[in-house]
Each structure stands twice: as structure tokens, then as C-alpha cells.
Amino acid sequence: MPPSPIPVAVLGATGSVGQRFISLLDNHPWFKVVAIAASDRSAGQKYSQATRWVLDTPMPEYAKDMIIVPANTESVQAKIVFSALHTEIANELEPQFAKAGSAVCSNASSYRRGEDVPLLLPEINADHIHLVKQQRVNKNWSGCIVTNPNCTSTGLTVVLKALDDAFGVKKVFAVSLQALSGAGYPGVPSLDIMDNVIPNVGNGGEEEKVEWEPRKMLGKLNNGKIEMADIRFSVHTNRVAVIDGHTVCVSVQLDNRTSPEEAARVLREYAGPSLAQNLPSSPRPVISVREEADRPQPRLDRLTGNGMTTVVGRLRRDPILDLKFVVLSHNTIRGAAGASIYNAELLAHEGLL
Amino acid sequence: MPPSPIPVAVLGATGSVGQRFISLLDNHPWFKVVAIAASDRSAGQKYSQATRWVLDTPMPEYAKDMIIVPANTESVQAKIVFSALHTEIANELEPQFAKAGSAVCSNASSYRRGEDVPLLLPEINADHIHLVKQQRVNKNWSGCIVTNPNCTSTGLTVVLKALDDAFGVKKVFAVSLQALSGAGYPGVPSLDIMDNVIPNVGNGGEEEKVEWEPRKMLGKLNNGKIEMADIRFSVHTNRVAVIDGHTVCVSVQLDNRTSPEEAARVLREYAGPSLAQNLPSSPRPVISVREEADRPQPRLDRLTGNGMTTVVGRLRRDPILDLKFVVLSHNTIRGAAGASIYNAELLAHEGLL
Amino acid sequence: MPPSPIPVAVLGATGSVGQRFISLLDNHPWFKVVAIAASDRSAGQKYSQATRWVLDTPMPEYAKDMIIVPANTESVQAKIVFSALHTEIANELEPQFAKAGSAVCSNASSYRRGEDVPLLLPEINADHIHLVKQQRVNKNWSGCIVTNPNCTSTGLTVVLKALDDAFGVKKVFAVSLQALSGAGYPGVPSLDIMDNVIPNVGNGGEEEKVEWEPRKMLGKLNNGKIEMADIRFSVHTNRVAVIDGHTVCVSVQLDNRTSPEEAARVLREYAGPSLAQNLPSSPRPVISVREEADRPQPRLDRLTGNGMTTVVGRLRRDPILDLKFVVLSHNTIRGAAGASIYNAELLAHEGLL
């Protein structure tokens, strides 16, 4: 759609989420990577020298010989800046880039709770993008910061949105079985996870995020403010020996009871806001509903819709609440790098760059 | 305690649970294995020849040269018969052994729901053992059948008992992350579980068991009848890449709210019925409460109390119900072979052989 | 190149190698799948119903609704028949198809040792394809049987060919670390391989194959006969916890000593016979040489050249023989289904259908 390629940069490009950005931006129809930034330690080296590549698809050719620059606003000038920075660094750098005029599409958690910062999954709350107008006024920035949620919130919230629209959601129990790539690289030591489960991700912080973030995304934007959705969450997180793909077991209470069959129909037909449907990264379909008794499974289903589709299975009645099901979402594509890119596409499409 | 060794037999001795029986009965202070039985295919061979040993401790010397006999009442005569048979075969054979005078201590699910069949975890419902008197009258057997629950029900129910005694339990959400050994051998193909999760164990049957069995065990024995406990369960099961040790994430609603600290104290002090406390297989302690943010973990904690102790961690408030925690139990020791042996010890101790 | 799509069939299509055939034939530029055959048990069902799909890429749309037919010459009529049959069944069925006029491109081991049966890796011995003329005369068949080697022989032999052409190969030590998918589905039980190595694949049979097959492929075709290469092999095989991709550690003695650098250059420049270079499945490059100290690695490198390229690394002097290195090859693509398809392309290209 845009007449000429939009110049973009990746901050934190050598880490595991950074690598996903580099990989997903290969041959992107709208964006062209003009700068790859990382820590000072890596700056000055070729990307292929400085990076311990951990993806099972090869490093794209375009990136191999690009020279890494330091992650600051002098070295990096781009319309869109993708941030795979660690929280503390993102805290400091992202506002600098926004001030300097870049649209920062961030995977970091630093500003997700900002009142004027969109926390965005375009297929469910594309309209929240307009918070950036408020943000620009508040901060006097020519750029902006737009965030995507935690990888575990992602698939869960997509499904909840479809159910909430149709039946109203009141309470949510969720237990996650999360992939190793969610912890970055080097991340989880092999001795900690071989023949094992770690019954807590991020020392409790992850659970708190997943109990809060969906309420913002399912909230309503009114007069430049998000009204948090009135839903109660109980979340337990686990790390398991899976490379990519977060599985979440969910039970929900609805305002209006429904049958698993009807819920399946609603999920299958869920299309999301029209302005988010035809972007390059739009999930096709938004939600895939599996009928088999033992799906979704991370290894078999995480690449559905190029890793952007949310996969649901085992829809059945819950003996205590109303509905019960399993959600799978690719944590480093839909849940991280792909999410930020999809957000950037929405910004471009809405003329908000 | 008994004056001389009690002769015991193991049915289905070549399978993975059967191997645990053989292993745990090595040097048992009360019991002596006098017969090892398996399918007709294996009968006549030495145990060491017929068995593809899958435990990481070596096959006990006593068993290596024992000749496998067919699993029938002519070939197997023993005061106690441990059954690691598949359900369909157990259905047929266990009553024959009970009729012939053996106390059948069974890990099979066949008779768990029988009205006069104890479903037993001695540390919580040792008194249910007296159902066998009723059973002998009803069936006119000199022997009896005593069962232990499904491996996933086991640890969960032990913790629920301690909480129920102290605070009353009303509702239970449970999501399991179950070990591979629970599926027997050959069991789960490696291609199904490497880099993967299977979000359903036993095609739904496991969930049904875990929603039903605890209610029987937490029920009251009145006039030779079990009154099922009035607790509602919602269970979701998963298979994960762990060799031994089932993890269960649990949220509970109580009659009387309490703090996580108080609940921890109650669990720590839980000792169970006195008649079950000093048997050779009695768990010491019954429940181990971990304070760390990331425990229990199957690889590190499954052998607590020689695999008989139930381990609990991450006790905290639940944002929807009252309490939330993680339970770990060794599925082939406390949850299978060790369970049947503990039951047999109780029978012997109570003079019910 | 062929004017219109060539009709092909897959025998044994529901197994793990069969699934790779179905997957790799999706959108093939020359071939069109007209029949999917499997055991009588599956016949009559839709492919998507009868198949427990184990690949991490989704089942191709074209195959989902195709009705499985029995694997016999009445039900299956196709110019090319890909065989993913088990050895015993292949023994019987493949000659029937060859007699009925189909070119059988087989992954089974049944006829690999046949004197007039090409054992083919087109990038090294494409000329051996002409053995089929002799075969047709001998057997009076209008079709033919063409085989590809065992998955562990595959990458090893490609590298040996390049070295043999340049320096002459005399002795080869090879130790494999083989992937689980090589054992098919259900294949290796998870309890056998989690936290484990099995130091023998196929009970010795695999080692024998890898000590024999390369000698045929590296042999010369003279007057319709293969003269086996005069090279001695010592092979040890292991199964490891890897999904796809066989690693082989190799030491070789050469006729003419060389340096690792020179050997690397030779491998990098190896292009193979010209008639095999521009087929749809031709590996590009034939051999990829890695410079890093810790490559190739199965998870990271198995998809090099769409899984058709042989990857080599750690080229160094051997303290006893001459050269030492590590070879990686995708066992179900280059080493199985992709191999048979590449062979079929060569047959088509040479006008031998």
C-alpha cells in the first residue's frame, strides 16, 4: 500500500526476539530495514558475526553484512523503530526515539501500562491505535510508542475478545505451559528444564501481567481514555520443554451461557475490526478452531497462519464455570516480533507515522 | 511387624508399573515376592529376559532369575496379589484372585467405583479399608479387592484432605502437567512429545477420573457405605516431556477463608490417621511444603520421602477463589506401585488379610 | 520442463515418510499426485482422517480430501509411484508396479542391492540411472525400480564423493547421531530416548547398510554393471533426542593427503554431474561448508537448501588418518522422501519414464 518502502530499524537485534524481527522483516512488502542496533559490545561488527542465531530458519541474506550500530537516536534514524530491548533499557531509550520522531513499536513491557500508550492486538482492538494522538499531545512527541502485550496474554486475549463480544466474559482461569524461547537467549539453562517443569515464569511477574493486560485490551476507548474491562482473572504460569508456542488451559464464566458448539462457531467466524484485516501480517484466519481431542499442540500448530493465527481446541463445558478450552499462540511471532510488526502496519495504514 | 514374611505376587510384572512393584518390593520388611506373573507370551521366561527394564535404578537381583508364570489362580498363590494389569484384564482376573483368597491390591481402574471397594490413600482415608468386610459379605470372597486412585488424583487428594479437614473445600480447579511414565511402556511416542505438549491425557477419561475419585476418597464411610464428598471439580489434563512426577496447578474455594500462611501451617502439620502413620511405606512427611518461588519441580522433588511424600508449593491467594498452589506427586511410586504396597501394608496391619 | 503434469502416486502415504512425500509434492512443478495409497485399514477414508500428521508444517490442502486407495496396481495407476512402504511389503509390491509400467521411486531398502537397480543420489552418481535400461531387459518390465540409500548413508556419501574425486578415499570411520523421525511413527518410545542415547539403530542392520551402500554409489558403472568402490568402512550408529537431521562424525584416510582448507574448497566447489544440477529438487548448494567451531547442528542447519543440501563442518586433521569432519543431512527430506522425488525428476529429465 505505501508508495515506497518505509525505513525501519531494529533495536536489540541480536537477542532471540530481535532475531525474529530480522527474520520476519525479510522481504516485507512495506518495510525496509535500514539500521540494526544492539549493545555497544556488538556495535561495529557485522550482524552475522555478533549474533548467535537461534532460529531454525537461516539468517536472511540482507542482514548478514549489515554493520550493527549503537542503539541511540544519533545512530538510528528510521520512521519506525522496532524495540526488542530489555525492560530497563527500553524504559530509557524508547521515549528518546519517540521524541526524535520515530514510531516505536515495542515488545518491551516498560510502557504497556501507560495511560496514553496503546496496548495493541490489531485483530481485537485496532481502534486503540488512536491513543497515540493523545500521547503526542501529552508528551509533545512527533513520534510515538505503541506496545504489544506479553506473549502469554496474546492468544488468550484474542479468544476472550471473540467470546466477550458474543456472550460477555466475567471470570477467567488460565494456566499456561510456556515455551523456552519466551525467556530469550541464553534464557533457561538446560539442566533446569530437561525432564522437568518450572511452575512459575518470571517469578510471579508474568502472572500479574496476564491478569492485567487483557483487561486493558478488552477495555473501551472513550475520549482518549481506556476503560478497563471488568473481568476477573486467576493466572498460573509454567515453563515447559517446548521451543516455541505457548499453550494456555482456560476456563471462563460468561454473562450469557452458551454451548461449546455455538462458541466454536463464534470463534471460527470472528474476523476482527475491518481496518486490521488486510494488512501484510493480518492473521488468516484470526482464530483456528480444532476439533480433534488432542489439539492444539505447540509443535504441530504453532505455525498456523504463519504463526499469526490463534489456535483453539478442546472446547467443552466447564463443570464449575461455563466454558473450557485450550489456546495456542506462537510466542515469538504472534506474541512478540510479529505483533510489533503488525502494529507498525496498522500505524502506517492509518497514516499515523 | 508380622512375624514372618508374607508371600506376595505381582501381576503384570513386565510393564512399567509392574517394574516399580518389583523394584519397591526389593528388601521389603514384611513382604516376599513368591510369584511374578505376566502375559502368556512372557510366561516361562526369566524375568530379566522377558522385561524391557525402563527404570533408572537397576533391576533387583532377587527378580532376575525368577521364572514368569501365567497370571491365573492356579499358577499364582499368594496372600497378597499386586495388580499392574490393564483395565480389561483386571476386570476379569482380579475377582478370580479375590475369590481364591488373595487380597488383591490393585492399581487398575476397573473396580475403583465399586460400592464396596475401598479407594484408598491410607494417609487420608485409612478407615475406608473396612469396606472390605462388607465386600467379603457381598461377594462371599475370602480374599478382597482394594484399589488406589489414578496417579493424578493422588497428590491432589492428599492436599485437599488436609485443607478440607481444616477449612472445608467447595470447588477445585486443577490443571495437570503429567509425566510420560503414566502412560506405561511403550506409551507416548517420542515424536509426539519432543518439543511439544499434548493437551489431553487418556482422551478425556483421565479428567473424568480426577473429577470423580477425590470425591469418593474425601467421602465419609457410614454403615458400610461411602457418602461422596460434596465438592465440585473442573479438571484439565496435559502430557509433558517429563519422565516421572505429575505436577498439578490448583485453585480452591473453601468454606472458611484462610491465609496462605495458615494453609501452609495446616499442610505441614497434617499427619493423617494414626493407623497409617507407621507402616513401612508411610510417607514421611505426608506433605512437604516448599517456600521457594519455583518449586515443586518434578526432577528435583519427586523423590521427596522416597517418592511417597506429596509436595506442595506456591501457596498464595487466588484472585477468584480462595487459595492457589502447585502439587507434585511421584506418579509411579505414590501414584501407582507404592500406593498399592502401602494399601497392602494397611491390610496386613489391620489383620484383614 | 515436461509439457504437462506427470501423474504420480504415493504408497504408504500415512506413515512419517509418506507424509513427507505428500508435503514435498505440494505445488511440485512437474508432478501431480493422482493417488494416495495405504494399508487396507486406511483405504476408503479421507487422507486427513486416516493420518496422524507428525510434521510441523500443516498438511497440504490438496491431500486433505483425497480418498485413500489400497496399494495395488488396480487401484493405483500413475507414471511414477513413490514408495514409502515397509521392507516386507515393498518386497512384494514394488515389482508388481514396475511390471505394470510405473517407475517406482523407492525409499525402501528391499531392492537397493539389486545388481540392475540404481541406488541413486543424483548429485553424485546420476549416470547410474542408466542401469534401469538393463533392468528392463532383465525383468521384461515396462516400468522400473529406482532406489535411494538409507538416510544415514546419504550425507556421508555425498561428502565422500567430492573427496574421492579430488583425493581418493581409502578408509572411513563414521559414528552417527540419528534423529527420531528416522524410526518412523510411532517409532521410538519417549521413555527410551528422554535423557538418553540408544547406542544402536536398527539392531545392527543400519550399520551394515552404511558400510555397504556408499560403496555401490561410489562405484563405477561399466557395461551395465556396478563395480563397487574399494573403500573400507567402520560405522557405529546412535539414536539421540533430535526430531529431524542425522549428524555423522567422520574420519577418513585419503590416497593423497590434503589440508583441511583445501578439502573445504573442494567440498564448497563440488557441483556434481551436470544432468542433476537443474532439477526442481537439486540441492543448492550441493554441499554447504560451515566455518564455525560448533556447526553443523541439526536444529539450526537441517533446512539448508530446503533440506536437500549436505552440510559439513569442523574440517580438521585427523591424528590417526587424514581428515576429520562432521556431516549433517535432513533424514526425511534429503535422506528419504526428497531423495525419491529427486530421483524421479532425473528419470523424467532423462526420458526414462
Add this chain to the structure above:
Amino acid sequence: MPPSPIPVAVLGATGSVGQRFISLLDNHPWFKVVAIAASDRSAGQKYSQATRWVLDTPMPEYAKDMIIVPANTESVQAKIVFSALHTEIANELEPQFAKAGSAVCSNASSYRRGEDVPLLLPEINADHIHLVKQQRVNKNWSGCIVTNPNCTSTGLTVVLKALDDAFGVKKVFAVSLQALSGAGYPGVPSLDIMDNVIPNVGNGGEEEKVEWEPRKMLGKLNNGKIEMADIRFSVHTNRVAVIDGHTVCVSVQLDNRTSPEEAARVLREYAGPSLAQNLPSSPRPVISVREEADRPQPRLDRLTGNGMTTVVGRLRRDPILDLKFVVLSHNTIRGAAGASIYNAELLAHEGLL
């Protein structure tokens, strides 16, 4: 044997090898742990607080409340000091302890190549212990340094010794499949080894060690000097997804050819020097020979003889050299902590403390 417990200390006690020391010294019949030392960061804390325990057996009670002291000669005074230090730190500290009068039994590689430092596996070269007399003269120490080899050299060298005594060993090809615990903790990132093999351990350094160390241990002690054995080695190392237990695939050339059966008999009967046979940690048997086609396997066989026995299997003719077989050894017991303890027992037994 010694009249009263000998006071011992562990340096580097919080790491994974340090943990094995703490575990194996629990209830040791001769030794009593009087000091636990670690980095300054940990000093002052209870052992149970400072340690991320990674073993699957529980932390021994005796150690839990011991206060960690700094690793220096003022804080640590003990007859025997076990060193699980990193190489650079061991370089500096071990001589200080030897000077101060402690017998340093070290698992570090720092002084293995020292001319007057025993590199010891008591069951094969117990007589080398007498090098410490020379060492004390040379260095003017009242203590001493005694080392054990790299974990991959260990099992291999035990088997080679038995073969060398009987038949003479000339050349050795060895390819290892090494466990994760050999890399310490945190060690290998899970993303590097899940569904993967790393075809190089320690960046080549490991291979060099395994090509050198066995030659010293198989050498003869003459006049206070070790004459290196004249054997040529070619070693390739791999890291695989196994927790404990190194597997090594070996081919050997002998001075006097023999049959696999005769070699098996020799290995089975190998007892080692008499002065090493009746120590608390003496392996019983020294070598276990398995007849099965698929053994030894790390998960099933690593605990043979409490992890001190070397397990051999698949003895067969080598098509190029003479014999071929697989060796398994527990890398953190026989190959690390257990090795140093066994060495200390020999020192005590020989009156060399």
C-alpha cells in the same frame, strides 16, 4: 579404616560438581565435612540459601545450615580439600592449600599435566599416587595436589587399561556423546540443546584433553617420572540432550588381535591394583559388560555400582581396526566428584595425608 573421621572441605561447593561432592560425602565412612567454601558472593550465607541445587536427590541435611566460608587457607583448614573450582581460580588457590598442608584432591584441569602431579584413576594406576612424594620434595609442600582426569577420559581410560594389559593398545578412535551436567550450571542453554546436538564440547579443548590424558594415566611411573604411553588417539566430542552419563563410541587397534568374546572376558575379570580394591568408593565391579544389543544407555546404566562402575557394551570386531565398543561412565560421579573422593581415600589408605 582410619581411627577417627578425617576433616575435609569442599571448594566451589555451590556449583554442580560441588553439589555432587556435598552429596557423595553424606555419611562417608572416613570423611567429615568441616568446611564448605565458595565465592565471596556466597560466603556468609547458609549453604541451602546460596545454592541452586540441581541434583535429583535431595540436599543432605548436614549441609543445609553450614555457613559458607571464603575459599582461602585462613578460612578453610582441613586435612583434605576437594576442589570443584574453575580452572583459573584453581590455578591460583590449589598450590596455596597444598603449601598450607592440605591434600588437594582436584577435579580442575589446572595441574593435570604437572610432571609431579598424579593424574589418577585408582582402579588403573593407583601406583601413580607415589608421585606426591616427588611433588613434596620439588615444591617443599607439606600438602599435595592430586588430580582426576576429564570426565570423558575417565571411562574410556579404564577400559583401555584392561585391554592394554591383556593385548596392548596402539590406536584409538573415540566419539563422545556427552551429558549436560558436564558443562556445569547454568551451562548449556536449553535453546541450544533441545531437538539438537552440539558437535563440539569446550571448543576443541575437550578433544585435546581426551587425546592426552589417557596417555599419562596408561604410562609407567619410573624413578619418579611418568613415561607417557605410546598410543595414538583421534577424538571427536559431541554434546547431547542427556542429564548425566557420557557415552563414548570406541574403535581400537591392538598389538595382539583378539575376539570380542575374549575381550569381554578380560574386561569382566579386570580388578585393578589390589590397593585400590577395597576403598569405600571402589567401583564394584570395576567394569560391567553388557550383552544386550542396545546397551549401555545413560539413563538406565549410569548408576551401575553407585555411579562408579564403567559400563561397556556392543563389543564386536571393527572392520578397519580390531575391536569396537561403547563405554558409559557417570560424568559427575566417576568422572568428577566421586573420582576426587576415591583419590582421597587412596591417599588416606596409603598414609600420604
